[in-house]
Amino acid sequence: MSERPDFDPSTLVIHSNRSYEMQSNSILFPIHQTATYIHESVGVTKGYGYSRGANPTVNALEQAIAAIENTATALCFRSGMSAIHTLCMAILKAGDHVILSDVIYGGTMRLFHQVLGNFGIEYSYVDTSSAAPVEAAIKPNTRLIFLESPANPTLKISDIRGVSEVAHKHENILVAVDNTFLTPLLQDCLALGADVSMLSTTKYIDGHNATIGGSLATNDEKLVERLRLVRKTIGSIQTPFDSWLALQGIKTLPARLEVHCKHAKQIAAWLEAHPRVAKVNYPGLDSFPQKALAASQQSDFGGMLSFELDASTEDSLRFMNALKLCTCAESLGSVETLATNPATASHCDLTREAREALGISDRLIRLSVGLEAPKDLIADFEQAFAAVFGSKA
Numbered sequence: 028m029s030e031r032p033d034f035d036p037s038t039l040v041i042h043s044n045r046s047y048e049m050q051s052n053s054i055l056f057p058i059h060q061t062a063t064y065i066h067e068s069v070g071v072t073k074g075y076g077y078s079r080g081a082n083p084t085v086n087a088l089e090q091a092i093a094a095i096e097n098t099a100t101a102l103c104f105r106s107g108m109s110a111i112h113t114l115c116m117a118i119l120k121a122g123d124h125v126i127l128s129d130v131i132y133g134g135t136m137r138l139f140h141q142v143l144g145n146f147g148i149e150y151s152y153v154d155t156s157s158a159a160p161v162e163a164a165i166k167p168n169t170r171l172i173f174l175e176s177p178a179n180p181t182l183k184i185s186d187i188r189g190v191s192e193v194a195h196k197h198e199n200i201l202v203a204v205d206n207t208f209l210t211p212l213l214q215d216c217l218a219l220g221a222d223v224s225m226l227s228t229t230k231y232i233d234g235h236n237a238t239i240g241g242s243l244a245t246n247d248e249k250l251v252e253r254l255r256l257v258r259k260t261i262g263s264i265q266t267p268f269d270s271w272l273a274l275q276g277i278k279t280l281p282a283r284l285e286v287h288c289k290h291a292k293q294i295a296a297w298l299e300a301h302p303r304v305a306k307v308n309y310p311g312l313d314s315f316p317q318k319a320l321a322a323s324q325q326s327d328f329g330g331m332l333s334f335e336l337d338a339s340t341e342d343s344l345r346f347m348n349a350l351k352l353c354t355c356a357e358s359l360g361s362v363e364t365l366a367t368n369p370a371t372a373s374h375c376d377l378t379r380e381a382r383e384a385l386g387i388s389d390r391l392i393r394l395s396v397g398l399e400a401p402k403d404l405i406a407d408f409e410q411a412f413a414a415v416f417g418s419k420a
Protein backbone atom coordinates (compact mmCIF):
# COMPACT_ATOMS: atom_id res chain seq x y z
CA MET A 28 0.00 0.00 0.00
CA SER A 29 2.81 2.40 0.92
CA GLU A 30 4.30 1.65 -2.52
CA ARG A 31 1.21 2.91 -4.33
CA PRO A 32 2.03 6.21 -6.03
CA ASP A 33 -0.02 9.19 -5.01
CA PHE A 34 -1.88 9.38 -8.34
CA ASP A 35 -5.44 10.38 -9.07
CA PRO A 36 -7.84 7.37 -9.38
CA SER A 37 -8.06 7.95 -13.13
CA THR A 38 -4.28 7.35 -13.33
CA LEU A 39 -4.25 4.52 -10.79
CA VAL A 40 -6.75 2.36 -12.70
CA ILE A 41 -4.35 2.42 -15.66
CA HIS A 42 -1.03 2.24 -13.82
CA SER A 43 -1.76 0.44 -10.53
CA ASN A 44 0.10 -2.59 -11.80
CA ARG A 45 3.63 -1.53 -12.72
CA SER A 46 5.04 -5.03 -13.18
CA TYR A 47 4.91 -5.28 -16.94
CA GLU A 48 5.80 -8.39 -18.88
CA MET A 49 9.59 -8.54 -19.17
CA GLN A 50 10.06 -10.96 -22.07
CA SER A 51 8.54 -8.81 -24.81
CA ASN A 52 7.70 -5.52 -23.06
CA SER A 53 4.04 -5.92 -24.09
CA ILE A 54 2.15 -2.91 -22.76
CA LEU A 55 -0.74 -5.06 -21.58
CA PHE A 56 -0.26 -7.24 -18.55
CA PRO A 57 -0.37 -10.85 -19.87
CA ILE A 58 -3.02 -13.48 -19.27
CA HIS A 59 -1.40 -16.08 -17.07
CA GLN A 60 -3.61 -18.92 -18.27
CA THR A 61 -2.15 -21.62 -16.09
CA ALA A 62 -3.36 -24.03 -13.45
CA THR A 63 -0.04 -24.41 -11.71
CA TYR A 64 3.46 -22.94 -11.29
CA ILE A 65 6.91 -24.54 -11.42
CA HIS A 66 8.68 -24.82 -8.10
CA GLU A 67 12.23 -23.48 -8.35
CA SER A 68 13.12 -26.15 -5.85
CA VAL A 69 10.75 -28.20 -3.73
CA GLY A 70 8.50 -25.80 -1.84
CA VAL A 71 10.11 -22.67 -3.34
CA THR A 72 7.81 -20.65 -5.61
CA LYS A 73 7.59 -17.07 -6.79
CA GLY A 74 4.51 -16.65 -4.60
CA TYR A 75 2.13 -18.58 -6.83
CA GLY A 76 1.47 -22.28 -6.23
CA TYR A 77 -1.87 -23.17 -7.82
CA SER A 78 -4.41 -20.93 -9.58
CA ARG A 79 -7.28 -21.83 -7.23
CA GLY A 80 -5.33 -19.89 -4.61
CA ALA A 81 -3.85 -17.01 -6.59
CA ASN A 82 -2.93 -16.05 -10.14
CA PRO A 83 -0.84 -13.10 -11.41
CA THR A 84 -3.54 -11.81 -13.83
CA VAL A 85 -6.22 -12.04 -11.16
CA ASN A 86 -3.80 -10.26 -8.86
CA ALA A 87 -3.31 -7.45 -11.40
CA LEU A 88 -7.07 -6.82 -11.40
CA GLU A 89 -7.07 -7.02 -7.60
CA GLN A 90 -4.40 -4.32 -7.45
CA ALA A 91 -6.44 -2.04 -9.71
CA ILE A 92 -9.54 -2.54 -7.57
CA ALA A 93 -7.56 -2.06 -4.34
CA ALA A 94 -6.25 1.21 -5.80
CA ILE A 95 -9.76 2.65 -6.17
CA GLU A 96 -10.98 1.12 -2.90
CA ASN A 97 -7.92 2.67 -1.24
CA THR A 98 -7.10 -0.59 0.52
CA ALA A 99 -3.90 -2.64 0.60
CA THR A 100 -5.70 -5.58 -0.98
CA ALA A 101 -8.84 -6.54 -2.84
CA LEU A 102 -9.92 -10.05 -3.74
CA CYS A 103 -11.65 -11.08 -6.95
CA PHE A 104 -14.27 -13.78 -7.35
CA ARG A 105 -15.99 -15.73 -10.10
CA SER A 106 -19.13 -13.57 -9.80
CA GLY A 107 -20.66 -10.90 -7.61
CA MET A 108 -22.75 -13.62 -6.01
CA SER A 109 -19.69 -15.73 -5.32
CA ALA A 110 -18.07 -12.72 -3.60
CA ILE A 111 -21.11 -12.39 -1.30
CA HIS A 112 -21.24 -16.15 -0.75
CA THR A 113 -17.53 -16.34 0.10
CA LEU A 114 -17.91 -13.44 2.54
CA CYS A 115 -20.77 -15.26 4.28
CA MET A 116 -18.84 -18.56 4.37
CA ALA A 117 -15.85 -16.71 5.83
CA ILE A 118 -17.58 -14.96 8.72
CA LEU A 119 -20.83 -16.78 9.51
CA LYS A 120 -21.72 -20.05 11.17
CA ALA A 121 -24.99 -21.81 11.94
CA GLY A 122 -27.07 -19.79 14.38
CA ASP A 123 -25.69 -16.41 13.29
CA HIS A 124 -28.02 -13.62 12.22
CA VAL A 125 -27.68 -11.27 9.27
CA ILE A 126 -29.48 -7.97 8.66
CA LEU A 127 -30.13 -7.28 4.98
CA SER A 128 -31.39 -4.07 3.36
CA ASP A 129 -35.08 -4.58 2.63
CA VAL A 130 -34.61 -3.53 -1.00
CA ILE A 131 -31.73 -5.61 -2.34
CA TYR A 132 -30.72 -7.51 -5.47
CA GLY A 133 -32.98 -10.57 -5.95
CA GLY A 134 -29.99 -12.91 -6.22
CA THR A 135 -28.82 -11.88 -2.74
CA MET A 136 -32.30 -12.66 -1.39
CA ARG A 137 -32.16 -16.03 -3.16
CA LEU A 138 -28.78 -16.80 -1.55
CA PHE A 139 -30.28 -16.36 1.91
CA HIS A 140 -33.74 -17.89 1.22
CA GLN A 141 -32.70 -20.89 -0.75
CA VAL A 142 -29.11 -21.63 0.26
CA LEU A 143 -27.76 -20.11 3.49
CA GLY A 144 -31.08 -20.48 5.30
CA ASN A 145 -30.64 -24.26 4.91
CA PHE A 146 -27.41 -24.04 6.91
CA GLY A 147 -28.97 -22.40 9.94
CA ILE A 148 -28.15 -18.78 9.06
CA GLU A 149 -30.91 -16.46 10.28
CA TYR A 150 -31.66 -13.26 8.40
CA SER A 151 -34.03 -10.30 8.55
CA TYR A 152 -34.86 -7.62 6.01
CA VAL A 153 -34.70 -4.19 7.59
CA ASP A 154 -35.25 -0.63 6.41
CA THR A 155 -31.61 0.52 6.33
CA SER A 156 -32.37 4.07 5.19
CA SER A 157 -31.66 5.21 8.76
CA ALA A 158 -29.82 3.79 11.76
CA ALA A 159 -32.77 3.44 14.18
CA PRO A 160 -34.57 0.44 12.58
CA VAL A 161 -31.21 -1.31 12.21
CA GLU A 162 -30.32 -0.70 15.85
CA ALA A 163 -33.71 -2.11 16.86
CA ALA A 164 -33.16 -5.22 14.68
CA ILE A 165 -29.73 -6.11 16.09
CA LYS A 166 -29.84 -9.36 18.08
CA PRO A 167 -27.18 -10.97 20.28
CA ASN A 168 -26.33 -13.31 17.38
CA THR A 169 -26.15 -10.61 14.66
CA ARG A 170 -22.77 -10.87 12.89
CA LEU A 171 -23.28 -9.12 9.56
CA ILE A 172 -25.22 -6.14 8.27
CA PHE A 173 -25.33 -6.32 4.49
CA LEU A 174 -26.42 -3.08 2.82
CA GLU A 175 -27.04 -2.34 -0.80
CA SER A 176 -27.02 1.35 -1.70
CA PRO A 177 -28.38 2.57 -4.03
CA ALA A 178 -30.53 -0.54 -4.07
CA ASN A 179 -31.55 -2.52 -7.07
CA PRO A 180 -34.05 -1.62 -8.56
CA THR A 181 -35.70 1.27 -6.66
CA LEU A 182 -32.45 3.16 -5.90
CA LYS A 183 -33.39 3.24 -2.22
CA ILE A 184 -30.47 4.69 -0.23
CA SER A 185 -29.07 3.16 2.97
CA ASP A 186 -27.53 5.40 5.61
CA ILE A 187 -24.07 3.81 5.44
CA ARG A 188 -22.53 6.17 8.02
CA GLY A 189 -25.37 5.89 10.54
CA VAL A 190 -25.71 2.10 10.23
CA SER A 191 -21.93 1.60 10.57
CA GLU A 192 -21.87 3.71 13.75
CA VAL A 193 -24.66 1.69 15.31
CA ALA A 194 -23.13 -1.62 14.24
CA HIS A 195 -19.72 -0.75 15.64
CA LYS A 196 -21.13 -0.24 19.12
CA HIS A 197 -21.07 -4.05 19.04
CA GLU A 198 -17.78 -5.89 18.93
CA ASN A 199 -18.65 -8.66 16.51
CA ILE A 200 -20.78 -7.03 13.81
CA LEU A 201 -19.36 -6.33 10.38
CA VAL A 202 -20.97 -3.96 7.89
CA ALA A 203 -20.65 -4.84 4.22
CA VAL A 204 -21.99 -2.71 1.38
CA ASP A 205 -22.88 -3.87 -2.10
CA ASN A 206 -21.56 -0.82 -3.97
CA THR A 207 -22.19 -2.24 -7.44
CA PHE A 208 -24.36 0.68 -8.64
CA LEU A 209 -21.72 3.34 -7.88
CA THR A 210 -18.27 1.78 -7.37
CA PRO A 211 -15.82 3.33 -4.86
CA LEU A 212 -15.19 6.20 -7.28
CA LEU A 213 -18.67 7.59 -6.55
CA GLN A 214 -19.20 6.21 -3.04
CA ASP A 215 -16.35 5.36 -0.70
CA CYS A 216 -18.12 2.88 1.58
CA LEU A 217 -15.03 2.12 3.64
CA ALA A 218 -14.43 5.82 4.39
CA LEU A 219 -18.11 6.07 5.36
CA GLY A 220 -17.47 3.45 8.05
CA ALA A 221 -18.29 0.11 6.42
CA ASP A 222 -15.94 -2.82 6.96
CA VAL A 223 -16.28 -4.43 3.56
CA SER A 224 -16.97 -3.02 0.11
CA MET A 225 -18.44 -5.50 -2.36
CA LEU A 226 -18.77 -5.06 -6.13
CA SER A 227 -20.24 -7.12 -8.90
CA THR A 228 -17.37 -6.37 -11.30
CA THR A 229 -19.65 -7.73 -14.03
CA LYS A 230 -21.15 -4.24 -14.10
CA TYR A 231 -19.25 -0.92 -14.17
CA ILE A 232 -15.75 -2.34 -13.53
CA ASP A 233 -15.87 -4.48 -16.68
CA GLY A 234 -18.24 -2.07 -18.38
CA HIS A 235 -18.55 -4.01 -21.63
CA ASN A 236 -20.73 -7.02 -20.77
CA ALA A 237 -17.76 -9.31 -21.36
CA THR A 238 -17.35 -11.02 -17.98
CA ILE A 239 -19.05 -12.10 -14.77
CA GLY A 240 -17.07 -11.28 -11.64
CA GLY A 241 -17.07 -9.86 -8.14
CA SER A 242 -14.73 -8.28 -5.60
CA LEU A 243 -14.37 -7.65 -1.89
CA ALA A 244 -12.17 -4.98 -0.30
CA THR A 245 -11.50 -4.34 3.37
CA ASN A 246 -8.85 -2.79 5.60
CA ASP A 247 -9.16 -5.70 8.02
CA GLU A 248 -6.07 -7.80 7.21
CA LYS A 249 -7.28 -10.76 9.30
CA LEU A 250 -10.49 -10.80 7.31
CA VAL A 251 -8.51 -10.68 4.04
CA GLU A 252 -6.58 -13.77 5.12
CA ARG A 253 -9.78 -15.58 6.12
CA LEU A 254 -11.39 -14.66 2.77
CA ARG A 255 -8.32 -15.91 0.90
CA LEU A 256 -8.49 -19.20 2.77
CA VAL A 257 -12.20 -19.70 2.08
CA ARG A 258 -11.81 -18.66 -1.56
CA LYS A 259 -8.97 -21.14 -2.05
CA THR A 260 -10.95 -23.86 -0.28
CA ILE A 261 -14.24 -23.48 -2.14
CA GLY A 262 -12.59 -22.44 -5.43
CA SER A 263 -14.42 -19.14 -5.93
CA ILE A 264 -11.49 -17.18 -7.41
CA GLN A 265 -11.97 -15.24 -10.66
CA THR A 266 -10.51 -16.80 -13.84
CA PRO A 267 -7.36 -15.34 -15.47
CA PHE A 268 -9.06 -14.50 -18.77
CA ASP A 269 -12.06 -12.79 -17.18
CA SER A 270 -9.68 -10.88 -14.89
CA TRP A 271 -7.72 -9.73 -17.93
CA LEU A 272 -10.87 -8.49 -19.67
CA ALA A 273 -12.03 -6.67 -16.54
CA LEU A 274 -8.53 -5.20 -16.22
CA GLN A 275 -8.98 -3.55 -19.62
CA GLY A 276 -12.44 -2.32 -18.59
CA ILE A 277 -11.38 -0.74 -15.31
CA LYS A 278 -8.87 1.51 -17.08
CA THR A 279 -11.73 3.59 -18.51
CA LEU A 280 -13.97 3.39 -15.43
CA PRO A 281 -13.45 7.00 -14.26
CA ALA A 282 -14.08 8.39 -17.76
CA ARG A 283 -17.10 6.14 -18.32
CA LEU A 284 -18.67 6.97 -14.95
CA GLU A 285 -18.58 10.68 -15.71
CA VAL A 286 -20.54 10.11 -18.90
CA HIS A 287 -22.94 7.58 -17.29
CA CYS A 288 -23.80 10.14 -14.59
CA LYS A 289 -24.21 12.99 -17.08
CA HIS A 290 -26.43 10.98 -19.41
CA ALA A 291 -28.52 9.47 -16.61
CA LYS A 292 -29.28 12.97 -15.25
CA GLN A 293 -30.50 14.09 -18.66
CA ILE A 294 -32.58 10.97 -19.28
CA ALA A 295 -34.09 11.08 -15.75
CA ALA A 296 -35.13 14.72 -16.20
CA TRP A 297 -36.56 14.05 -19.66
CA LEU A 298 -38.55 11.03 -18.46
CA GLU A 299 -39.84 12.91 -15.41
CA ALA A 300 -41.21 15.67 -17.65
CA HIS A 301 -42.95 13.23 -19.99
CA PRO A 302 -46.75 13.13 -19.61
CA ARG A 303 -46.81 9.32 -19.96
CA VAL A 304 -44.34 8.82 -17.09
CA ALA A 305 -45.83 8.48 -13.60
CA LYS A 306 -42.64 8.24 -11.54
CA VAL A 307 -38.85 8.28 -11.91
CA ASN A 308 -36.52 6.90 -9.23
CA TYR A 309 -33.19 8.69 -9.64
CA PRO A 310 -31.33 10.02 -6.58
CA GLY A 311 -30.20 13.12 -8.48
CA LEU A 312 -33.76 14.35 -9.03
CA ASP A 313 -35.23 16.89 -6.59
CA SER A 314 -38.32 14.70 -6.42
CA PHE A 315 -36.28 11.74 -5.07
CA PRO A 316 -37.17 11.61 -1.34
CA GLN A 317 -33.65 10.60 -0.24
CA LYS A 318 -31.70 13.01 -2.45
CA ALA A 319 -30.06 14.69 0.56
CA LEU A 320 -28.93 11.37 2.06
CA ALA A 321 -27.57 10.28 -1.33
CA ALA A 322 -25.69 13.58 -1.73
CA SER A 323 -24.23 13.22 1.76
CA GLN A 324 -22.48 9.94 0.93
CA GLN A 325 -22.09 9.86 -2.85
CA SER A 326 -20.02 12.19 -5.02
CA ASP A 327 -22.49 11.80 -7.92
CA PHE A 328 -25.75 10.00 -8.62
CA GLY A 329 -24.67 7.23 -10.99
CA GLY A 330 -26.05 5.82 -14.20
CA MET A 331 -28.97 3.76 -12.86
CA LEU A 332 -32.62 4.77 -12.67
CA SER A 333 -36.02 3.13 -12.70
CA PHE A 334 -39.39 4.46 -13.77
CA GLU A 335 -43.06 3.67 -14.12
CA LEU A 336 -45.25 4.68 -17.00
CA ASP A 337 -48.69 6.10 -16.37
CA ALA A 338 -50.04 2.97 -18.05
CA SER A 339 -50.96 -0.67 -17.44
CA THR A 340 -48.30 -3.34 -16.96
CA GLU A 341 -49.20 -4.69 -20.41
CA ASP A 342 -48.58 -1.31 -22.08
CA SER A 343 -45.40 -0.81 -20.06
CA LEU A 344 -44.05 -4.13 -21.34
CA ARG A 345 -45.17 -3.22 -24.88
CA PHE A 346 -43.18 0.00 -24.46
CA MET A 347 -40.10 -2.02 -23.49
CA ASN A 348 -40.58 -4.34 -26.45
CA ALA A 349 -40.87 -1.34 -28.78
CA LEU A 350 -37.45 0.02 -27.80
CA LYS A 351 -34.97 -0.34 -30.63
CA LEU A 352 -31.74 1.30 -29.47
CA CYS A 353 -32.08 0.48 -25.76
CA THR A 354 -31.54 -3.25 -25.33
CA CYS A 355 -33.85 -5.36 -23.19
CA ALA A 356 -31.30 -7.43 -21.27
CA GLU A 357 -30.39 -8.23 -17.69
CA SER A 358 -27.28 -6.70 -16.11
CA LEU A 359 -26.21 -3.07 -15.92
CA GLY A 360 -23.24 -0.74 -15.96
CA SER A 361 -22.15 -1.37 -19.53
CA VAL A 362 -21.59 1.00 -22.43
CA GLU A 363 -24.96 -0.08 -23.90
CA THR A 364 -28.19 1.24 -22.41
CA LEU A 365 -30.04 -1.76 -20.94
CA ALA A 366 -33.68 -1.94 -19.87
CA THR A 367 -35.13 -4.64 -17.61
CA ASN A 368 -38.41 -5.38 -15.93
CA PRO A 369 -37.39 -6.36 -12.36
CA ALA A 370 -40.69 -8.16 -11.69
CA THR A 371 -39.89 -10.71 -14.41
CA ALA A 372 -36.09 -10.62 -14.05
CA SER A 373 -34.00 -9.77 -10.97
CA HIS A 374 -36.92 -9.92 -8.49
CA CYS A 375 -39.03 -12.67 -10.10
CA ASP A 376 -38.66 -14.95 -7.05
CA LEU A 377 -40.67 -12.58 -4.84
CA THR A 378 -44.46 -12.62 -4.69
CA ARG A 379 -46.23 -9.64 -6.28
CA GLU A 380 -47.34 -8.49 -2.80
CA ALA A 381 -43.78 -8.63 -1.47
CA ARG A 382 -42.50 -6.71 -4.49
CA GLU A 383 -45.20 -4.08 -4.24
CA ALA A 384 -44.45 -3.50 -0.57
CA LEU A 385 -40.90 -2.59 -1.64
CA GLY A 386 -41.97 -0.28 -4.48
CA ILE A 387 -41.24 -2.83 -7.21
CA SER A 388 -44.44 -2.83 -9.24
CA ASP A 389 -44.96 -5.20 -12.16
CA ARG A 390 -44.67 -2.23 -14.52
CA LEU A 391 -41.42 -0.84 -13.09
CA ILE A 392 -38.72 -0.48 -15.75
CA ARG A 393 -35.08 -0.35 -14.70
CA LEU A 394 -32.71 1.50 -16.97
CA SER A 395 -28.92 1.32 -16.99
CA VAL A 396 -28.05 4.43 -18.95
CA GLY A 397 -25.15 3.78 -21.29
CA LEU A 398 -22.78 5.95 -23.24
CA GLU A 399 -24.93 6.50 -26.35
CA ALA A 400 -25.84 10.12 -27.11
CA PRO A 401 -28.84 11.06 -24.94
CA LYS A 402 -30.60 12.56 -27.97
CA ASP A 403 -30.55 9.14 -29.66
CA LEU A 404 -31.87 7.45 -26.52
CA ILE A 405 -34.61 10.05 -26.22
CA ALA A 406 -35.56 9.53 -29.89
CA ASP A 407 -35.80 5.81 -29.11
CA PHE A 408 -38.12 6.46 -26.14
CA GLU A 409 -40.22 8.80 -28.29
CA GLN A 410 -40.70 6.21 -31.02
CA ALA A 411 -41.56 3.55 -28.37
CA PHE A 412 -44.12 5.89 -26.77
CA ALA A 413 -45.61 6.55 -30.23
CA ALA A 414 -45.66 2.80 -31.03
CA VAL A 415 -47.66 2.05 -27.86
CA PHE A 416 -49.80 5.14 -27.37
CA GLY A 417 -49.94 6.58 -30.92
CA SER A 418 -50.65 10.28 -31.14
CA LYS A 419 -51.81 10.27 -27.49
CA ALA A 420 -48.19 9.75 -26.36
Ligand SMILES: Cc1ncc(COP(=O)(O)O)c(C=O)c1O
Binds near residue numbers: 106358
Ligand atom coordinates in the same frame (compact mmCIF):
# COMPACT_ATOMS: atom_id res chain seq x y z
C1 LIG B 1 -26.60 -4.90 -6.97
C2 LIG B 1 -26.11 -6.25 -7.43
N1 LIG B 1 -25.35 -6.97 -6.60
C3 LIG B 1 -24.89 -8.19 -6.94
C4 LIG B 1 -25.19 -8.74 -8.17
C5 LIG B 1 -24.68 -10.10 -8.51
O1 LIG B 1 -23.57 -9.99 -9.34
P1 LIG B 1 -23.15 -11.10 -10.41
O2 LIG B 1 -24.23 -11.15 -11.45
O3 LIG B 1 -21.84 -10.63 -10.91
O4 LIG B 1 -23.07 -12.39 -9.67
C6 LIG B 1 -25.98 -8.02 -9.06
C7 LIG B 1 -26.32 -8.61 -10.37
O5 LIG B 1 -27.14 -8.07 -11.10
C8 LIG B 1 -26.45 -6.74 -8.68
O6 LIG B 1 -27.23 -6.01 -9.49
